[in-house]
Amino acid sequence: MPAKSEAQQMAAGAALAAKRGKKKASELEGAAKSMYDSMDEDELEKMASAKQKDKPKHNSKS
Structure with a gap:
């Protein structure tokens, strides 16, 4: 499901970075x-x- 706002998209990007180990959860x-x-x-x-x-x-x- 695509993001409905820029803020939601940014939050998803941060969570994805954490899932991939590029950022601390x-x-x-x-x-x-x-x-x-x-x-x-x-x-x-x-x-x-x-x-x-x-x-x-x-x-x-x-």
């Missing part, structure tokens, strides 16, 4: 930590690799 906070704990590497890669064009900075809640 203990450094993750908030959404990135939650994604690290609940998603596998393939899911994170799909979310982090989506194009940023036309994405809002943050997903607005209705």
Whole structure:
């Protein structure tokens, strides 16, 4: 599932970096930590690799 906002995409990228050992998992906070704990590497890669064009900075809640 692709990210719905730039913030979500950035969090997925941070979690993916931790899954791959390029960043310490203990450094993750908030959404990135939650994604690290609940998603596998393939899911994170799909979310982090989506194009940023036309994405809002943050997903607005209705």
